[in-house]
Amino acid sequence: xxxAKRKPLNEIADxxxxxxxxxxxxxxxxxxxxxxxxxxEVKMTVSALKVKNKKExxxxxxxxxxxxxxxxxxxxxxxxxxxxxxxxxxSMACSLGAQxxxxxxxxxLCFPGLNTGFFGxxxxxxxxxxKCVGCxxxxxxxxxxxxxxxxxxxxxLNGPCGGSSNRKCEVNLDIxxxxxxxxxxxxLQNRLDLxxxxxxxKDWSASHAGGRRVYVREDARLTPHQKKxxxxxx
Amino acid sequence: xxxxxxxxxxFCCERHAMDAVVLSxxxxxQVDVSVxxxxxxxxxxxxxxxxxxxxxxxxxxxxVLGCLEKNCYYDTGSIEGRKRVNYVKQMLSEAGIExxxxxxxxxxSTNTWAFPDAVSRMVDIARKLGPIGGGERQ
Amino acid sequence: xxxxxxxxxxxxxxxxxxxxxxxxxxxxxxxxLEHHAKMMKGFADAFNLTDNQTAVxxxxxxxxxxxxMRESVEPVIQMTCRDRNRIxxxxxxxxxxxxxxxxxxxxxGDHQTFGNEKGAKNVFDFDSVVELQVFDALRREGRQVxxxxxKDPPKVYLGCAxxxxxxxxEFRVSRLAKKVAAGADFCQTQAIFDMNMFEKWMDExxxxxxxxxxxxxxxxxxxxxxxxxxxxxxxxxGMIVPNEIVDRMKNAKDAKEEGVKLCVEQIEHLKAVKGxxxxxxxxxxxxxxxxxxxELAGLLPRPKSE
Numbered sequence: 001x002x003x004a005k006r007k008p009l010n011e012i013a014d015x016x017x018x019x020x021x022x023x024x025x026x027x028x029x030x031x032x033x034x035x036x037x038x039x040x041e042v043k044m045t046v047s048a049l050k051v052k053n054k055k056e057x058x059x060x061x062x063x064x065x066x067x068x069x070x071x072x073x074x075x076x077x078x079x080x081x082x083x084x085x086x087x088x089x090x091s092m093a094c095s096l097g098a099q100x101x102x103x104x105x106x107x108x109l110c111f112p113g114l115n116t117g118f119f120g121x122x123x124x125x126x127x128x129x130x131k132c133v134g135c136x137x138x139x140x141x142x143x144x145x146x147x148x149x150x151x152x153x154x155x156x157l158n159g160p161c162g163g164s165s166n167r168k169c170e171v172n173l174d175i176x177x178x179x180x181x182x183x184x185x186x187x188l189q190n191r192l193d194l195x196x197x198x199x200x201x202k203d204w205s206a207s208h209a210g211g212r213r214v215y216v217r218e219d220a221r222l223t224p225h226q227k228k229x230x231x232x233x234x
Numbered sequence: 235x236x237x238x239x240x241x242x243x244x245f246c247c248e249r250h251a252m253d254a255v256v257l258s259x260x261x262x263x264q265v266d267v268s269v270x271x272x273x274x275x276x277x278x279x280x281x282x283x284x285x286x287x288x289x290x291x292x293x294x295x296x297x298v299l300g301c302l303e304k305n306c307y308y309d310t311g312s313i314e315g316r317k318r319v320n321y322v323k324q325m326l327s328e329a330g331i332e333x334x335x336x337x338x339x340x341x342x343s344t345n346t347w348a349f350p351d352a353v354s355r356m357v358d359i360a361r362k363l364g365p366i367g368g369g370e371r372q
Numbered sequence: 373x374x375x376x377x378x379x380x381x382x383x384x385x386x387x388x389x390x391x392x393x394x395x396x397x398x399x400x401x402x403x404x405l406e407h408h409a410k411m412m413k414g415f416a417d418a419f420n421l422t423d424n425q426t427a428v429x430x431x432x433x434x435x436x437x438x439x440x441m442r443e444s445v446e447p448v449i450q451m452t453c454r455d456r457n458r459i460x461x462x463x464x465x466x467x468x469x470x471x472x473x474x475x476x477x478x479x480x481g482d483h484q485t486f487g488n489e490k491g492a493k494n495v496f497d498f499d500s501v502v503e504l505q506v507f508d509a510l511r512r513e514g515r516q517v518x519x520x521x522x523k524d525p526p527k528v529y530l531g532c533a534x535x536x537x538x539x540x541x542e543f544r545v546s547r548l549a550k551k552v553a554a555g556a557d558f559c560q561t562q563a564i565f566d567m568n569m570f571e572k573w574m575d576e577x578x579x580x581x582x583x584x585x586x587x588x589x590x591x592x593x594x595x596x597x598x599x600x601x602x603x604x605x606x607x608x609x610g611m612i613v614p615n616e617i618v619d620r621m622k623n624a625k626d627a628k629e630e631g632v633k634l635c636v637e638q639i640e641h642l643k644a645v646k647g648x649x650x651x652x653x654x655x656x657x658x659x660x661x662x663x664x665x666x667e668l669a670g671l672l673p674r675p676k677s678e
Binding site for chain 1: 481494497498500517538539540543546549562
């Protein structure tokens with residue numbers, strides 16, 4: 001899932017200050033799970049902004065809304081009238097949701113209410129951790145199922161650096177050294193021979209380094225004829 | 235006539251906190267303040283949104299009164315309550331609002347002083363800081 | 373001879389080598405480098421020029437190398453993967469070689485959060501093992517990592533670093549084995565304070581015959597004060613400083629003198645460890661002491677290079 005975090009309220013307030021009517025739109029997918037931009041967070045943000053406005057004597061109208069998945073046009077369409085009747089959309093989805101609204105209504109302003117962080121997992125209640133950087137060429141079958149690119153601060157592919165103490169990362173002592181974890185996992189799996197085979201220079205062209213990525217499944221795409229048919233039905 | 239007293243809202247759990255409230259009422263002591271009590275089954279049920287709404291609707295100060303943390307009727311309810319209070323305090327500071335306007339208190343059923351204490355502390359805060367946005371209370 | 377450097381000649385002829393470290397200044401002033409080069413000339417076989425160590429911006433290691441070569445002192449340039457992608461790393465290797473640099477130490481590099489540019493975007497296109505592998509292919513076959521074969525490949529003697537004291541310990545000899553397989557000719561270790569632990573690591577290194585394939589230079593740090601010992605014990609990631617060493621520094625009448633004495637004892641001890649082919653003296657911000665340490669440890673005179 002995509003893990004995000006609400007921007008500080010003062011930053012949000014400054015961003016939305018010049019606009020009279022603000023539609024605050026959350027998302028029920030990833031950002032609801034990471035407690036950043038689901039229904040409750042949207043309502044709390046709106047409420048806190050109202051209290052702030054009361055303190056500062058500013059008049060603004062906020063509407064709290066939430067859609068199923070803000071990165072999909074169909075769901076955004078459901079609140080189209082609310083978007084178009086607002087002066088500004090404050091998206092409390094990840095940047096993908098905010099950009100979907102921006103792409104659908106390019107002459108309408110849509111600002112981000114969240115900082116989008118990473119691809120991660122809910123580790124335990126209230127804790128989310130990064131486990132993938134989307135490098136486009138997965139290698140975790142050689143590393144005990146643990147991704148060193150995202151979980152090692154230096155994305156090392158050939159074992160731990162010299163800064164690891166007590167099996168923790170030198171950059172953040174609360175975080176396990178990815179290579180200590182890989183070592184343990186490979187040992188458990190009886191595959192320690194893997195640690196001595198050199199992983200050569202990685203081809204980063206499948207990652208963002210190769211430019212913006214667009215994946216296409218031709219069999220799933222609509223032909224121009226099919227597209228026309230759908231439009232007619234709608 | 236307009237009520238110019240500070241507006242304080244208190245969320246009290248219906249277990250040890252309400253017992254303490256009732257017990258303190260029996261002492262007969264009177265205070266001239268406006269406190270609206272919201273009885274909740276457990277302070278673990280108090281949502282951050284409830285607290286913010288209270289401010290939104292005009293409260294000058296808000297408090298939550300729950301069971302003692304090690305003796306909560308629902309085990310960890312008042313711990314949950316305190317975590318939510320702390321989160322909303324953080325939101326208030328981000329928004330530039332004095333976080334002292336919101337506090338969590340705990341009481342055992344027999345603590346006759348707990349409720350008057352919480353009220354007087356919050357009334358003091360409310361008097362000191364005045365209504366959010368300033369001006370006279372209408 | 374792979375590069376024909378002085379360090380290579382000393383090591384390949386089976387002599388006990390000495391390297392030391394010179395930290396480039398945080399300025400555009402070449403004088404500190406010239407000063408240290410003049411002062412330490414003849415007291416070690418080659419001098420490491422750190423590459424923005426601990427991610428603090430400093431005069432570049434290649435430029436520093438050229439400056440000390442003007443004083444007829446041999447450099448080992450450190451090249452980290454933190455700040456350069458494969459295009460820049462290969463380009464800088466060609467450039468360094470063209471300028472006459474013959475020894476290169478391949479490092480992954482300290483993370484930028486330790487330095488004075490915490491907002492930097494890091495690179496880490498390679499790690500140190502891949503860097504060695506790529507540089508080795510470049511010097512042997514002139515083959516770039518992308519496949520292109522170049523004329524006039526760089527002639528360099530390649531080194532690596534290894535830290536026997538970082539976790540997971542079980543990985544440490546394997547990591548050296550990988551670096552050797554990737555093309556390392558010599559290895560400078562992290563500073564050694566825990567001799568037992570180092571010897572245990574060396575036992576395993578010898579058991580695998582790695583000491584025959586790579587020249588191990590044991591790292592030492594002369595300490596100026598008890599504070600330095602405590603700092604290294606508590607603050608430097610992946611470093612082990614036993615309590616008795618901290619205490620010894622603390623109880624010393626003259627901490628500087630004790631630091632030198634301790635370092636000399638450590639070198640004496642390390643000379644006797646089988647498979648250790650040299651020492652690497654890292655006198656961090658105390659370069660002046662290197663001649664004295666080298667002299668007292670009986671490392672002088674250094675072999676003359678022709």
